[in-house]
Amino acid sequence: MNRRSFINQSAFAVGALTVAQKGILSSFFEDPWKITMLTGEIGIFEERGGTIAFLLSKKGIVVVDSQFPDQSKHLIDELKKKSEKPFKLLINTHHHGDHSAGNISFKGIVDHVLAHANSKINQENSAKKNNSEDKQLYPDQTYTDTWCEKFDNEEICLSYHGAAHTNGDSFIHFRHANIVHCGDLLFNRKHPVVDRGAGANMKHWMEVLDKALAKFDSKTQYIFGHAGPGYKVNGTADDLHKFRDYLGHVLKFVEGEIKAGKTKEEILKATIIPGGEDWMTDGIQRPLTAAYDELTAKS
Ligand SMILES: [Zn+2]
Numbered sequence: 001m002n003r004r005s006f007i008n009q010s011a012f013a014v015g016a017l018t019v020a021q022k023g024i025l026s027s028f029f030e031d032p033w034k035i036t037m038l039t040g041e042i043g044i045f046e047e048r049g050g051t052i053a054f055l056l057s058k059k060g061i062v063v064v065d066s067q068f069p070d071q072s073k074h075l076i077d078e079l080k081k082k083s084e085k086p087f088k089l090l091i092n093t094h095h096h097g098d099h100s101a102g103n104i105s106f107k108g109i110v111d112h113v114l115a116h117a118n119s120k121i122n123q124e125n126s127a128k129k130n131n132s133e134d135k136q137l138y139p140d141q142t143y144t145d146t147w148c149e150k151f152d153n154e155e156i157c158l159s160y161h162g163a164a165h166t167n168g169d170s171f172i173h174f175r176h177a178n179i180v181h182c183g184d185l186l187f188n189r190k191h192p193v194v195d196r197g198a199g200a201n202m203k204h205w206m207e208v209l210d211k212a213l214a215k216f217d218s219k220t221q222y223i224f225g226h227a228g229p230g231y232k233v234n235g236t237a238d239d240l241h242k243f244r245d246y247l248g249h250v251l252k253f254v255e256g257e258i259k260a261g262k263t264k265e266e267i268l269k270a271t272i273i274p275g276g277e278d279w280m281t282d283g284i285q286r287p288l289t290a291a292y293d294e295l296t297a298k299s
């Protein structure tokens with residue numbers, strides 16, 4: 001077959017594909033990750049795991065969360081194309097593997113890794129339990145209440161408001177741009193993980209979100225750890241209100257079922273939470289289990 005007839009036949013073959021097949025073909029050639037710039041120097045990276053944010057400042061690059069090792073390698077390669085500056089700081093919103101397992105890809109590349117003190121303890125405990133200590137890059141800097149540092153004309157402030165999704169979740173505020181990375185303090189229309197083993201508390205999580213709504217303003221843009229299908233990983237205070245209310249609906253529903261004499265097994269059969277109808281993803285048992293355990297815990 002000469003080259004021309006091969007091209008003609010190939011073109012015909014592609015033309016004969018269904019739309020779905022063409023979609024598979026093009027996704028095969030496209031990058032599996034997506035970068036969205038929110039400002040000239042702050043962007044988000046989505047591939048697999050919790051949403052990553054980054055700042056490309058004149059002083060250097062700051063990254064918030066690291067997904068998994070391969071994803072961080074993809075991110076590092078992309079950011080090197082966008083900036084010649086060094087990687088100054090990697091921040092973890094909390095310890096979960098889908099936010100910190102990629103830290104190891106920054107070993108020898110980044111100056112410092114920062115997280116809340118409890119997040120570091122949780123990361124160490126998880127790694128010891130999973131026998132994965134050699135695959136970790138732990139924070140070398142921690143804080144307890146607040147932490148701020150200037151990066152050229154941007155200032156990054158971390159704040160901690162107590163137990164929520166874990167006992168070590170930070171809000172990361174890019175003050176000049178007025179963008180806040182919430183990590184897993186916000187699951188946008190997706191049933192959340194509630195890590196009671198790492199000190200999570202749903203009632204207090206609602207208070208933490210109220211504190212954020214009081215601390216930040218109506219123009220603040222938010223980045224979320226995760227979103228349900230069709231929903232975005234960034235949004236507004238309205239999404240924080242909605243998620244706070246959703247947590248309240250879960251607790252109210254489970255409390256009502258307990259009072260009605262339902263067993264835990266019966267409660268876990270629910271497929272929808274009244275008031276939380278936007279949360280249609282799998283994993284409803286996670287918040288139901290956590291709410292049941294929290295409400296029936298002996299204090
Ligand atoms: Zn996560």
Ligand SMILES: [Zn+2]
Nearest residue numbers: 094096184193
């Ligand atoms: Zn998490």
